[in-house]
Amino acid sequence: MTNFALDHFILGFDRALRVVSGLAHATRPNPAGAIEEASLSEQEQAHSAGLMRVNHVGEICAQALYDAQGAWASTEAIRRQLARSGMEEEDHLAWTADRIRELNSRTSLLNPLWYGGAYLCGAIAAKCGDALSLGFVVETEKQVEAHLASHLQQLPAHDGKSRALVTQMRDDEIAHGAAAQALGAAELPAAVKFGMKAMAKIMTGTAYYL
Numbered sequence: 001m002t003n004f005a006l007d008h009f010i011l012g013f014d015r016a017l018r019v020v021s022g023l024a025h026a027t028r029p030n031p032a033g034a035i036e037e038a039s040l041s042e043q044e045q046a047h048s049a050g051l052m053r054v055n056h057v058g059e060i061c062a063q064a065l066y067d068a069q070g071a072w073a074s075t076e077a078i079r080r081q082l083a084r085s086g087m088e089e090e091d092h093l094a095w096t097a098d099r100i101r102e103l104n105s106r107t108s109l110l111n112p113l114w115y116g117g118a119y120l121c122g123a124i125a126a127k128c129g130d131a132l133s134l135g136f137v138v139e140t141e142k143q144v145e146a147h148l149a150s151h152l153q154q155l156p157a158h159d160g161k162s163r164a165l166v167t168q169m170r171d172d173e174i175a176h177g178a179a180a181q182a183l184g185a186a187e188l189p190a191a192v193k194f195g196m197k198a199m200a201k202i203m204t205g206t207a208y209y210l
Helices: 003-020 042-072 076-102 111-127 130-154 160-182 190-207
Strands: none
Touching: 042 076, 042 111, 042 130, 042 160, 042 190, 076 130, 076 160, 111 130, 130 160, 130 190
């Protein structure tokens, strides 16, 4: 292994450790920061915490996907866009972690598994070429947008802090998908889209509890 490859591996491993251990730092103000905490019942608090844990896992996966796809992108324009989107996703990671703590809960016990699986998916997508890699971003963001919209339906109506976070996250995901589309994303095969939805369903169903 060359010194450059070794340095790249060490930096990547260090980043992975920081992501799965919760050492994320937001570069934008928390959209829920000025919103007063609602009085939630024990059941409502547990439900909000479960949904936010799912969202936090989604952001763990987003970091892994963008890290992997950026590492193997063939153009600087794509690498810059993936890095920009990844930075905003790190905001989401920090915000959801903060909200989970406010709800007196914990992040997923399976974060290393989520990160590793997502990194592998991102690497495979990147190796298929830039157009399909960007198509993977578009489809991922489209599914995440729908998932966040469903959370806005499920969250307690008076949990304004969680709802503010999810709303901002949804808006960012739409923008990330549009940016990837503008760079020349290709349409993914229907079978790939179906597989992505199936994996996401397993992840969200597990992360709500674990």
